[in-house]
Amino acid sequence: MYTFQELTNIIEELRSEHGCPWDRQQTYESLKKCFVDETQEVFEAVDNHDMENLCEELGDVLLLVMLNSQIAKENGAFTIEDVIDGLCRKMVRRHPHVFGDAKADSPEESLALWNAIKAQEKAERP
Numbered sequence: 001m002y003t004f005q006e007l008t009n010i011i012e013e014l015r016s017e018h019g020c021p022w023d024r025q026q027t028y029e030s031l032k033k034c035f036v037d038e039t040q041e042v043f044e045a046v047d048n049h050d051m052e053n054l055c056e057e058l059g060d061v062l063l064l065v066m067l068n069s070q071i072a073k074e075n076g077a078f079t080i081e082d083v084i085d086g087l088c089r090k091m092v093r094r095h096p097h098v099f100g101d102a103k104a105d106s107p108e109e110s111l112a113l114w115n116a117i118k119a120q121e122k123a124e125r126p
Contacts (some may be wrong), residue, residue: 008080010065015074026067035064093117 002010014023038060045054045105069080094117097104 007062007066011063011070015067015070023067026071028068028071031064031068035061038064093121 011023014020017024040058041057042054042061043055045051065083066080069078069083073079092099094114095110096102096109096117097113102113104113
């Protein structure tokens with residue numbers, strides 16, 4: 001079974017000078033339609049309760065996340081590690097009922113807490 005680090009290395013190799021011509025020419029803009037298409041395929045797999053296809057389609061969405069992150073790394077903007085770190089920080093910050101002292105006893109309370117924290121974060125942005 002491959003590891004996440006091996007996936008990162010594969011994506012880096014695909015984008016390298018001796019990698020795949022299609023992967024090398026991709027940009028954030030060119031991958032937008034791919035995101036739409038792959039997300040739609042995830043929805044279809046969910047609607048069809050097709051777990052095998054869902055697994056594959058989620059992999060395709062992850063591929064697009066990885067490609068965008070590799071392009072960002074090449075441009076000096078951010079890395080996949082930055083994406084993961086930001087996501088982990090957000091999950092911990094927006095779940096104080098799990099990782100802190102807040103209480104949320106229902107899905108509705110959890111969502112309300114999430115939305116309140118999200119609104120506060122947006123208000124604090126420059």
